[in-house]
Amino acid sequence: MSKLNIVRRCHNCGVILQCEEPEKEGYIDPAILENTSARVLFCNKCFDESRYNFVPRTPKVSDEFLSMVQDAEASDALIVYIVDLFSFENSFVPEITETIEGLNILIIANKRDLLPKSCKDEELREYVAHRCRNARLKVTRDDVILTSLTSLSDTSEIIEEIEKRRMRHDVYIIGATGSGKTQLISSFLHTYSNQSNRAITSANYPGTSLRVLQIPLDTSTYIYETPGISLDNTIGSKLDLEGLKAVNPTSAIKARTFSFDKGDVLLIGGVARIELREGGKQDIKAFFAHGVTLTKVRSSHAEDVFFRRAASGALVPSSRALAGPSDFDAFDLTVEETGPRDIGIAGLGWVCFMGDKQTWRIFTPKNVSIYTTRAKVK
Ligand SMILES: Nc1nc2c(ncn2[C@@H]2O[C@H](COP(=O)(O)OP(=O)(O)OP(=O)(O)O)[C@@H](O)[C@H]2O)c(=O)[nH]1
Numbered sequence: 001m002s003k004l005n006i007v008r009r010c011h012n013c014g015v016i017l018q019c020e021e022p023e024k025e026g027y028i029d030p031a032i033l034e035n036t037s038a039r040v041l042f043c044n045k046c047f048d049e050s051r052y053n054f055v056p057r058t059p060k061v062s063d064e065f066l067s068m069v070q071d072a073e074a075s076d077a078l079i080v081y082i083v084d085l086f087s088f089e090n091s092f093v094p095e096i097t098e099t100i101e102g103l104n105i106l107i108i109a110n111k112r113d114l115l116p117k118s119c120k121d122e123e124l125r126e127y128v129a130h131r132c133r134n135a136r137l138k139v140t141r142d143d144v145i146l147t148s149l150t151s152l153s154d155t156s157e158i159i160e161e162i163e164k165r166r167m168r169h170d171v172y173i174i175g176a177t178g179s180g181k182t183q184l185i186s187s188f189l190h191t192y193s194n195q196s197n198r199a200i201t202s203a204n205y206p207g208t209s210l211r212v213l214q215i216p217l218d219t220s221t222y223i224y225e226t227p228g229i230s231l232d233n234t235i236g237s238k239l240d241l242e243g244l245k246a247v248n249p250t251s252a253i254k255a256r257t258f259s260f261d262k263g264d265v266l267l268i269g270g271v272a273r274i275e276l277r278e279g280g281k282q283d284i285k286a287f288f289a290h291g292v293t294l295t296k297v298r299s300s301h302a303e304d305v306f307f308r309r310a311a312s313g314a315l316v317p318s319s320r321a322l323a324g325p326s327d328f329d330a331f332d333l334t335v336e337e338t339g340p341r342d343i344g345i346a347g348l349g350w351v352c353f354m355g356d357k358q359t360w361r362i363f364t365p366k367n368v369s370i371y372t373t374r375a376k377v378k
């Protein structure tokens, strides 16, 4: 007798599931198909991409960049790692930090001018060191210099520190795109005098196609300005020029305070939402560039309001590529710690609250990372 079987399809994209050819569409691990009674199944591709509650993504670098960093490691170089204080928490690349963890590292925490003047420098340096340690870099607050590398800033303290720490070894300036490497090198060149018989060159780093500025420090060592690490896990990767202008602060950010209760949702432009799922009433402080629209709504109609207002252009920034729920990742975060805490979204900003066993739900564009940590600005 004929037998009718249901053809199993991916719940997300509808493709017919198959276990034979991993490279072809619809592939699902045979073990999942055999051992499940689940009616809802995802092909491997959708399961990986439509993540829910997975660990936030870290950025990636090319093999060429890694081989340059391995050179630095092999020659026991000093690493000058520049971070943008406004948003650097999700910028570390595990392959890089694993390679340089045993080296002498100086952290330049740049763009101090974008954080409120009222926050204490000592606390900020400890915060940066703490985040670096989270990323496996063995640094203390004494390895962190806060600075604002605005045009023609005085970099003598940084240069002296580099000279003291490098012990006649090479120096590699590394950091994310836009963190301030070129600005640092420009100020450095203002007072630089060439003590060698070799020229400053801009050339491909040996064995790679990476363009590197190479400045002789003495007869045998150099300072290398390396290409910026491009961050594909930040909000910037989802925005056009106008959106980028809105999210990047140009002066010190000011906290905007909201009285928040269970069921309240903060719409962050048309690009992210943070919802208090469990927890009591309190004031939360939101730190985003002043061009970013912040709106508090109730959760019952948050999603509808969010997509409708974003489409009408009322929420800044917004993007046509972020038009529906499937364009977003969702994370549930239960806070165990007490005291002032932050939930941040890479490249966008953060919300500060008092930890009290709350549960938050955060929606960010797919592949844009979030973090949670002790408060950066109390
Ligand atoms: N507000 C502020 N802006 C800064 C500071 N330092 C750098 N900038 C700005 O940040 C942008 C990027 O600075 P760059 O020095 O070009 O950054 P970079 O690390 O060389 O970037 P890539 O070459 O792309 O890797 C520029 O528009 C700078 O003017 C700072 O301390 N404060």
Ligand SMILES: [Mg+2]
Pocket: 181, 182, 183, 228
């Ligand atoms: Mg540069």
